Amino acid sequence: MDHIKDSMHRATNRSAFRVVRPLTHKPLQHWEEGQGDGDWEVGEDEADALVEETAVGSERDDDRADQPFVLAKPRGQVPPPMPVCPLCRGAGYLRQDVPYGHPDFGKPLECGCHEKMRKEEEQQRLKKQSQLDGLPRFADATFDGFDATVPGVKQAYQSAYKFAMRPKGWLVLVGPNGCGKTHLAVAVAKERQDLGDTMMIQTVPDLLDHLRSGFSSSTYERLFDQLRTVDFLVLDDLGAQADSLWAQEKLFQLLNYRYNSMLPTLITANHLRMDERVASRLSDRGLVTMVMMDQAKDYRPNNAPI
Missing domain, CATH: 3.40.50.300 (P-loop containing nucleotide triphosphate hydrolases)
Structure with a gap:
């Protein structure tokens, strides 16, 4: 978090600034459940995105500068990935085990998982x-x-x-x-x-x-x-x-x-x-x-x- 503090220190030495919400990028890259109070590991570019210079200064902005940044935890856990079929590894088709020259050589065979999904749809x-x-x-x-x-x-x-x-x-x-x-x-x-x-x-x-x-x-x-x-x-x-x-x-x-x-x-x-x-x-x-x-x-x- 040192790079975030450095960015804030540079910002407080400027004549005028205001704090804005982060953009719609994804700062949650290395957060895992159970790590402290939810501190996120954020790059320098992302930390700079938290501060935006303005042309007009105000006392309210100056007061806001002394307030710490609070990064909230996500509302819900990231959903687990969908299970992958152990046979086709998610491809949906299998290669038939037949010798070269067989009529079915090289022809894809629909996996049972893909057939079930197709039938349901x-x-x-x-x-x-x-x-x-x-x-x-x-x-x-x-x-x-x-x-x-x-x-x-x-x-x-x-x-x-x-x-x-x-x-x-x-x-x-x-x-x-x-x-x-x-x-x-x-x-x-x-x-x-x-x-x-x-x-x-x-x-x-x-x-x-x-x-x-x-x-x-x-x-x-x-x-x-x-x-x-x-x-x-x-x-x-x-x-x-x-x-x-x-x-x-x-x-x-x-x-x-x-x-x-x-x-x-x-x-x-x-x-x-x-x-x-x-x-x-x-x-x-x-x-x-x-x-x-x-x-x-x-x-x-x-x-x-x-």
């Missing part, structure tokens, strides 16, 4: 576009909140739970209004999201309206590509849409892509009257598990008042 974007899981009606749509003792829903509950734990192929729930199809679909989607999958939930009539409104823009291409490639897709109320040729074509393109790619998909429907190409793929028992809930009743008229 992507899911935040997809969540804004999903239509059901954010609605108050489905805020508590979980397996624990589903009454599996109601007649006609036990098989659907068991199939949905099994699909949530191991989403292999497609699951199709077919039944009347109000039997709990959408509740189970949202519960499955939430489980998959918690387990790290990117997920989208779309009500088919609303989805087609959204696609139609952005058909001539980049919004359409981006949304349609997300629907085709997302890890887990829920299509609610398939068959409730207006049955136009355009709607049939878009749904076929979407479902055919996921069918050929064997991507996990959950579909709810009131009936199976739909485009023959789509109906044919839904009848593939090698990929699709279909649960008919035709014995279930509409639970809504028996709901207790909120």
